[in-house]
Amino acid sequence: MDSVASGGGMRGGGTRPGRVSSGDARAQKAANADAPRIPDLFRRIRGLFAPHRRALVVTVILVFVGAAISVLPPLLTKQAFDRGLFPSGGPDVPVLLELVGAMIGLWVLSAGIGVWQTYLTATVGNTVMGSLRIRLFGHLQRMELAFFTRTKTGVIQSRLQNDVGGVANVLSNTISSVLGNTVTVIAAFVSMLVLSWQMTVVTVILLPLLVVAQRRVGQVRARIATRTQESLSDMTAITQEALSVSGILLAKSFNQQRAEVERYSAENRTQIGLQVRQQMSGQWFFAVVQIFLSVIPAVIYLVAAWLILRDVPVTAGTIVAFTTVQARLTFPLMGLLRVALDLQTSGALFARIFEYLDLHPAISDDGSARRVDESALGRVEFDDVSFSYPDAEPGQRTLDGVSFDIEPGRFAAFVGPSGAGKTTVSYLIPRFYEASGGAVRFAGTDVRDLQHESLIEHIGIVSQETYLFHATIGENLRYARPDATDEQLVAAARQANIHETISSFPDGYDTVVGERGYRLSGGEKQRIAIARVLLKDPAVLVLDEATSALDTVSERVVQDALDTAARGRTTIAIAHRLSTVRHADVIFVVDAGRIVERGSHDELVARGGVYAGLYGQQASAAR
Structure with a gap:
């Protein structure tokens, strides 16, 4: 039960859920007044x-x-x-x-x-x-x-x-x-x-x-x-939220340390009362x-x-x-x-x-699931795909009748307004979510017919929210390939334009990055994430807003690393900044869950549609 029974989730184009409200928490506690009934x-x-x-x-x-x-x-x-x-x-x-x-x-x-x-x-x-x-x-x-x-x-x-x-x-x-x-x-x-x-x-x-x-x-x-x-x-959840690096930064930024202490104190008083009652x-x-x-x-x-x-x-x-x-x-x-x-x-x-x-994973392999056909690696297809998040209102679709075909080795970009459904596309390719309708095909096979481990082996993902463990740079890189040699680490780091930076640290690849990599800058974290993906060497690279949170200088450096990473493999970029995808082989414009335009940058600008409007707005803002 806990929050499992609640409906909070992700909607639209990847909106992140917020904290559970106090009313939800009270309802949750009421629902858990008795132990769950488990047969036998x-x-x-x-x-x-x-x-x-x-x-x-x-x-x-x-x-x-x-x-x-x-x-x-x-x-x-x-x-x-x-x-x-x-x-x-x-x-x-x-x-x-x-x-x-x-x-x-x-x-x-x-x-x-x-x-x-x-x-x-x-x-x-x-x-x-x-x-x-x-x-x-x-x-x-x-x-x-x-x-x-x-x-x-x-x-x-x-x-x-x-x-x-x-x-x-x-x-x-x-x-x-x-x-x-x-x-x-x-x-x-x-x-x-x-x-x-x-x-x-x-x-x-x-x-x-x-x-x-x-x-x-x-x-x-x-x-x-x-x-x-x-x-x-509840106390563990509060501790995890409030005492993480992100939580501390948030509390200090809004001067809410006392509020966080009071939130913990209130739950602590509840815990004391319950412990006394139990004793x-x-x-x-x-x-x-x-x-x-x-x-x-x-x-x-x-x-x-x-x-x-x-x-x-x-x-x-x-x-x-x-x-x-x-x-x-x-x-x-x-x-x-x-x-x-x-x-x-x-x-x-x-x-x-x-x-x-007793919870059953919503996404699992059936008995007939097979490994990816490596002879067709790199091809990604959506065939009349529709999708609704589990907590969506009835009839509310994040994707509606989306179809496209990306050839092996091509660079495809998905652009559009916030909430249009771009990030959802990146979730369906590795089957993090199941399509509600239609078919998502990888290497010519419906992803539902593939072994999930085999599918993930051939996909590399670099997201906007780079996650690094509280470990050394070398250990974070080897997460993609535990048996990688030092030479392979260096080669991947060089391709990601981060080797010189790592070498400048006193401990080099043994430098501990801190929780979520907070000892590194945003650009450094992103390039380490790119090096990690390069070490994996996937056939398909998915970039989900990989540079949107960076400053102009960092973006240019990271973009160079991404361009290197994209060579020789199918690349699917979810982009907000259109300047990063101008050279894509094909650009898909997503609006309200549908692909409304497709073509190269020059073709879409000449067409004067949605893409041309977005590009004009960003160009004006950049002046």
């Missing part, structure tokens, strides 16, 4: 442990052995009292030494089994948690672009970190806790029955009420846990349980006196052993009740994780 949730949770059956079997054996051992010392305590300390004729020291030695041996053995058991459960639990995190991350990598345009990055991060992390302790401790405590409780009850069935009845008569109360408390905690995770998602939701319950279990020994003394007055044989050793067993029953019984509450709470977190895992 606990069956699916059990399935996570299936690959670890051998370790689990060993754990179960250790739990049973440990639980059995834990019950023996109280029984030996009875023998120590009746046979060692208070037999007829005075204490029997040899017998007492044997019994004490046996008890010490059992405690040492129990401790060793506990260490082994802890290692197994910790290994299994953390391995399952790690696998779940990788599985979720991999699944999100396969989601279509539209998913990420309508979902906050911080919300996605929260699912990976907070939700998966929130179930870590449950995964690590549930097996041993449930099995061990259950066996211990059962063994303790058996021991108590052997010692005195009458006192056992008094001990267990109120336990069913505790179980009912525990279920009610667990339901409340599960609902609070879901709201807590939603709040953590307190079971405290009264456990307080009552603690009082109940603590009072039982005193009641047992009264029951023992009542039995003795009625000539029922009850020895001092029986009373001491019984109260010892009952005391040992307290911790496992409390542990079982706590685990039951934790399972109900973690069920809400698992539901949020499985909710993401």
